[in-house]
Amino acid sequence: MMLMEIRAYLKLHGSANILDLSNHFRVSPDALRGMLQHWIAKGEVVRHDFSGSCGDCHSSGHCSGCGTAASFEVYEWHEVVRRAV
Template identity: 45%
Template sequence: MLLEIRKLLQDRGRVSLMDLSLHFGRDTDAMRGMVAHWVGKGVVRQIDPEACACAGCGKCAAALGAEVYEWIGPAPKDRPA
C-alpha cells in the first residue's frame, strides 16, 4: 500500500489525509502512519491547509482542520518532471 500512496501523491501533488483515508478505505490514524513513512524519506511534507485549498482561498481545508500532504520528491521515472 505504501507504493500506492506514493503514486497517488505523485499523481495529484497534494492530498488531504481525509482523501487518502477515503480512497484506501482505512482510518485516518492508519493513513497518517503510512504517510509518515514518506515524510521520513523526505519526499512528502505536510503543508498548511490554508495554502492549498481547492479554490485557492484556503477556507474550506482550514475550517475542517485538514491535514494536507504534498509530494516534493523527484518526478516518477515514467514521465518528465
C-alpha cells in the first residue's frame, strides 16, 4: 500500500521535499499531497512550506515564479509517542 511506503520512506529519511517524493514514487505531487494529508491528520507528518525562500521574491512579497517553490515544500516525519491508557 502506497501510504505505508510513504511512511517508511519518511521514517528512513526524516524528511523529503515534494519533488523528491514525486520522483521516488512516480506519482504526481498533487496525488502525493492527498496521501500525505493522511499522515498529517494523524500528527505523524509535518508540512513545512518555505516558498519564497529562494531570494528572488519582489519587495512586495510576491513570488517571481522561479519554479523552485515546490522543492521548498518539505514533509517531515514527526512520530507521535502514544501512551497506554
